[in-house]
Amino acid sequence: MTRRHRRRAAPLDVLLAGLVAGSLLCVTSVAHAHAEPGSPESDKQAARSRTSSAKLQADGSLSDVAGLSEKDVWAVGQQDVWDFWQNQGVITHWNGNSWTEVDVRNDTTGAGHLRSVAAASKSDVWAVGDGHDGLPYVARGNRDGFDRLPMPQLHGGDWLGAVAATTSRAVLVGSRDGKTFVATASGPSWTSWDTIQGPAGALYGVGLTGKSEGWAVGDSGSRPLVLRLTPSGWKVSQVPVVKGGFLRDVYVQSRKRAIAVGGVYQRSGKITPLVLAWDGERWTRERLPIGQAELYGVTGDGDGAFWVSGYDPQRPGTAFLLNYTGSKWKVVRGDSAPDRTVRLQAVTRVGETTVAVGHTLANDRYHDVIETFGAPAK
Numbered sequence: 001m002t003r004r005h006r007r008r009a010a011p012l013d014v015l016l017a018g019l020v021a022g023s024l025l026c027v028t029s030v031a032h033a034h035a036e037p038g039s040p041e042s043d044k045q046a047a048r049s050r051t052s053s054a055k056l057q058a059d060g061s062l063s064d065v066a067g068l069s070e071k072d073v074w075a076v077g078q079q080d081v082w083d084f085w086q087n088q089g090v091i092t093h094w095n096g097n098s099w100t101e102v103d104v105r106n107d108t109t110g111a112g113h114l115r116s117v118a119a120a121s122k123s124d125v126w127a128v129g130d131g132h133d134g135l136p137y138v139a140r141g142n143r144d145g146f147d148r149l150p151m152p153q154l155h156g157g158d159w160l161g162a163v164a165a166t167t168s169r170a171v172l173v174g175s176r177d178g179k180t181f182v183a184t185a186s187g188p189s190w191t192s193w194d195t196i197q198g199p200a201g202a203l204y205g206v207g208l209t210g211k212s213e214g215w216a217v218g219d220s221g222s223r224p225l226v227l228r229l230t231p232s233g234w235k236v237s238q239v240p241v242v243k244g245g246f247l248r249d250v251y252v253q254s255r256k257r258a259i260a261v262g263g264v265y266q267r268s269g270k271i272t273p274l275v276l277a278w279d280g281e282r283w284t285r286e287r288l289p290i291g292q293a294e295l296y297g298v299t300g301d302g303d304g305a306f307w308v309s310g311y312d313p314q315r316p317g318t319a320f321l322l323n324y325t326g327s328k329w330k331v332v333r334g335d336s337a338p339d340r341t342v343r344l345q346a347v348t349r350v351g352e353t354t355v356a357v358g359h360t361l362a363n364d365r366y367h368d369v370i371e372t373f374g375a376p377a378k
Contacts, residue, residue: 048374049319049334053367054092054099060368061359062090063129064297066119067348071096075346075357076114076127081366089114091127093143102141107148109133120165128160128172136160138172140190153183153193161204162249164214171229173216175202180218180227182234199236201225205260207252215278217260219246224262224276226250226283239283245274249346251298251306256280259306259324261295275308275322275329288329293320297346299354307332307373309344309356316341319371321356334371339363344371 054062054075062077073094080087089111091102104111114129114137123142131137136154139146154160158181160174170190172183180198185191203218203225214229215237224245226237247262258278263271273293275286295310308322312331319334319342337360344356354373359366 050372050374051319051335052370052372054090054094054101054370056090056092056368057088059366060090061366062092062345062357062368062370063114064116064346065348065355065357066117066125067350067355068119068122070350070353072119072122073348073350073355074117074119074125075099075370076117076129077357077359077368078113078129081113084112085132087112089127089129089137091117091139091141091146095143102143102145104139104141104146104148107139111137111139111148115160116162118163118165118170120167120170124165124167126163126165126170128163130160136172136174138163149190151183151193153195159202161202161218162206162216164206164208166208166211168211169208171206171208171214171216173203173206173218175218180216180225182216182227196234198227198234199225203227205247205249207250207258209252209255213255215250215252215258215260217247217250217262219262224260224274226260226276237283239276240285242274242285247274247276248295249297251300253300253302253304257304259298259300259308261298261308261310263294270313273310273322286329288322289331290322293322294343295322296344296358297356299347299349301349307347307349307354307356309347309358311341311343318342319344319356319369321347321354321373332373334373342369342371344369 057079059081060079062075065075067073078087092099109132112130117127119125127139129137134156136158138149158176164171180203183193183195185193201220203216206216208214212231216227218225224247227234228237244265247260250260252258260276262274273295276283293312297309300306306324312320317340318336321332323332340360340362342360343358345358347356356371360369
């Protein structure tokens with residue numbers, strides 16, 4: 001089963017107004033997101049939210065999002081999700097007014113499910129996932145188009161879960177032959193990749209802070225797994241023992257602050273949420289205000305606030321986030337509609353705006369969804 005990723009900019013109203021005015025908007029509604037009922041701070045936490053779409057083809061879903069500014073947001077996913085052999089990978093870009101699909105050149109077979117996107121700069125964006133030729137899919141480009149990179153270091157059967165990129169380094173993580181897998185390359189040519197196989201398990205998320213610093217997260221098959229990038233290479237990091245636990249994504253704020261999110265499989269079949277925090281010395285488990293939820297993506301503003309996207313099975317038709325503002329975690333809810341299920345699979349922060357992407361499911365049909373959370377209305 002695949003499990004499943006972000007930074008600063010400017011005004012909220014530009015993005016919100018553009019999302020509403022854009023011709024690709026499929027659903028427009030203004031709702032109040034709020035903390036859990038009974039919270040004394042629920043009024044302070046009330047925030048505007050809007051639901052929109054990138055207008056993917058039938059049965060489309062967005063898997064990941066990365067934002068550089070309110071006029072430069074990237075998302076990836078797939079169309080025709082029910083057809084494993086014919087599904088089509090999608091790379092789409094928000095320019096402040098509309099979403100536009102960007103083609104991949106140098107590719108005769110096409111992409112399947114694209115799981116992760118990373119933007120090192122406006123001219124250097126990466127996307128990874130599955131190729132229809134049986135090989136992992138790696139593409140690099142910008143608004144003018146992408147090129148699929150030839151990757152002789154990748155083999156049939158390799159699985160890529162995530163990508164992270166800076167101006168000097170790119171890291172791909174996933175699994176190979178039942179073990180964690182990491183491929184790393186440095187600029188400017190990006191032709192020489194170092195690959196390693198780590199302990200048993202798989203990696204689903206990765207984040208970088210510097211030239212030789214970062215984190216990758218996943219699970220061993222029975223408990224959470226974290227690898228740390230140091231100047232001497234990748235090493236397994238000690239984390240709390242959580243049987244049945246897994247980690248889907250990680251946001252790295254600095255050397256001394258990171259957040260990893262995932263869940264814990266229960267014997268009942270339910271999933272309880274799991275958030276681990278790095279304080280510069282150790283990983284610890286966070287106390288959360290909700291007992292059952294599925295967590296997928298995490299982002300931050302660089303100043304100590306974090307947002308986690310996911311799904312609340314108790315309120316399946318309502319957009320769901322967790323938010324940490326420096327003192328405690330709170331539930332934030334967005335637009336709600338009956339007779340649907342909404343999963344926000346990834347989240348990014350641009351200026352004062354939080355943008356989460358995923359899909360809704362209604363009447364056995366998928367529709368991509370973009371949920372935008374903004375500052376409280378004045």
